[in-house]
Amino acid sequence: MRERTDDSLDELFELLSHKYRRYILLTLATPDDRTDEPVEMTLFAGNDEPDILRIELRHNHLPKLDDAGLVDWDPEAETLAHGPRFEAVEPFLELIDEREQFPGDDS
Numbered sequence: 161m162r163e164r165t166d167d168s169l170d171e172l173f174e175l176l177s178h179k180y181r182r183y184i185l186l187t188l189a190t191p192d193d194r195t196d197e198p199v200e201m202t203l204f205a206g207n208d209e210p211d212i213l214r215i216e217l218r219h220n221h222l223p224k225l226d227d228a229g230l231v232d233w234d235p236e237a238e239t240l241a242h243g244p245r246f247e248a249v250e251p252f253l254e255l256i257d258e259r260e261q262f263p264g265d266d267s
Contacts, residue, residue, distance in 0.1 A: 168248070171228060172248065172249055172252060175224060175225065175228055175230065175249070176249070176252060176256070178221065180204075180213075180216065180217065180221050181221050181224065181225060182253075182256060183204070184204060184217075184221065184222075184225065184231065184240065185225070185230060185231075185249060185253055186253055186256065186257060187199070187204070188231065188240060188241075188242060188246070189246075189250060189253045189254075189257075197241070198232075198234065198237070198239035198240060198241040199239060199240045199241065200238060200239055201214070201217065201238040201239065201240065202238075204217060218235065222235075222240070225243070226243065228243070228245065229243045229244045229245035229246075230243045230245055230246055230248075230249055231243045231246070232244075
């Protein structure tokens with residue numbers, strides 16, 4: 161068995177470990193959004209506690225995805241687009257999309 165010398169796979173799994181981040185990435189991976197046009201954050205506002213969700217996205221999930229290069233997040237315009245490393249996560253997103261739901265996902 162070959163030993164990995166980098167932590168990139170661990171980083172991807174950590175980023176995919178939260179349902180909000182999976183939802184954001186899956187939404188950006190849909191065919192309608194492959195035009196690389198920025199997506200407004202309002203798309204991710206939930207019905208339950210939208211202010212709390214917005215705070216969690218702004219201060220936790222979006223910075224993590226942006227720092228990893230998976231999304232290009234503009235906090236002032238409140239838009240998201242594919243980041244320079246988005247292609248690295250696409251095979252995992254396809255697998256997640258095929259599976260539809262994992263244990264622990266409420267929706």
